[in-house]
Amino acid sequence: MLSRRSLAGLAGTGILGAGTLVAGAAAVVSSPALAQDASESAFDRIRRTKKLRTAAVAGGAPYYQKDIASGQWRGFYVDMAKALATELEAELELSETTWGNAVLDLQANKIDMFFGLNPTPKRALVVDFSVPVFSNAFTVIAKKGFSPKTWAELNSPDVKLAVDVGSSHDAVVTRLCPKAQIVRFKSADEATLALSTGRVDAQCLILMLALTVLKKNPALGQLVVPNPVFATTSNAGFRRERDKTLRDFVNTWIDYNKGLGFIRQTIVSNMELVGVTEADMPAGVSL
Numbered sequence: 001m002l003s004r005r006s007l008a009g010l011a012g013t014g015i016l017g018a019g020t021l022v023a024g025a026a027a028v029v030s031s032p033a034l035a036q037d038a039s040e041s042a043f044d045r046i047r048r049t050k051k052l053r054t055a056a057v058a059g060g061a062p063y064y065q066k067d068i069a070s071g072q073w074r075g076f077y078v079d080m081a082k083a084l085a086t087e088l089e090a091e092l093e094l095s096e097t098t099w100g101n102a103v104l105d106l107q108a109n110k111i112d113m114f115f116g117l118n119p120t121p122k123r124a125l126v127v128d129f130s131v132p133v134f135s136n137a138f139t140v141i142a143k144k145g146f147s148p149k150t151w152a153e154l155n156s157p158d159v160k161l162a163v164d165v166g167s168s169h170d171a172v173v174t175r176l177c178p179k180a181q182i183v184r185f186k187s188a189d190e191a192t193l194a195l196s197t198g199r200v201d202a203q204c205l206i207l208m209l210a211l212t213v214l215k216k217n218p219a220l221g222q223l224v225v226p227n228p229v230f231a232t233t234s235n236a237g238f239r240r241e242r243d244k245t246l247r248d249f250v251n252t253w254i255d256y257n258k259g260l261g262f263i264r265q266t267i268v269s270n271m272e273l274v275g276v277t278e279a280d281m282p283a284g285v286s287l
Helices: 004-013 042-049 076-087 102-107 168-176 188-196 207-216 245-259 262-274
Strands: 051-057 091-097 113-117 127-129 134-142 160-164 181-185 202-206 222-224 231-239
Touching: 042 051, 042 245, 051 076, 051 102, 051 113, 076 091, 076 113, 076 245, 076 262, 091 102, 102 113, 102 127, 102 231, 134 168, 134 207, 134 262, 160 168, 160 188, 168 181, 168 202, 181 188, 188 202, 202 207, 207 222, 207 262, 231 245, 245 262
Parallel strands: 051 091, 160 181, 160 202
Antiparallel strands: 113 231, 127 231, 134 202, 134 222, 134 231
16 A cells, blocks of 8 residues: 555655656556545545546536537546546546535545635635645736726726626635725626626636637637736645545645646646637736
8 A cells, every 4th residue: 555654755756746747657556455444535545446536617628628529528637637547546537516516525525636726715624725736817808998907907996897706706806906896796607798798897817717718709808917916826625634645645746747847738738628829828927
């Protein structure tokens, strides 16, 4: 069994992570079958069953995308989950969830981990988080003729800002633009519709989503990265348990593969699912 002590040793030598990038790399460790009991950790269950359970969000490209005809999943978090499962010598099991239900699925032990959670203090009360997979700047899509350059310009009673209620977009606009007219919608799609029909002046979205929206509808407006640049991170989430071996393993995997460029390469290649290229990234903003 790959124990916590041996895991720490492997992390120190740099062995962990090599299997995701080098074809034919040696397996980490073979694991004997473990007897299941009520206290079995997520890591031990994965090693015993040889299955890594995670979930994906339909319509969440480039994070996740499900092909309607074949039922196959694509997206950069799908590719990362596959690589992680390979490193764990496990088969990837994907179920379908929503951004809103992912934390509940973790708590209910339906999945072992989930890529794509913004680590808010409220969520941190009930689940654990990995180190950041990548950073995502907060941006706005501004209607034509409206070109704010700073958050201070957006923080005006004359400006109507659309956000999806309860999201990180909602949180950052509430903090940075308390004087603005903040119009909250049930979903980001509804907020985008409000922008397209002229009911608001701008919509706050993280960069990845803003680029995706503008590729679908270039006439919607223009991308603005207000100064100063604020960003959130996208992390993996885990069910809260005493044994942190799975979280520690994933942290090692993320840091190792960020260092080798695998994380960035996977994100950039999957941005093509929504027609976005690296050239579309605004100057001075990186993943």
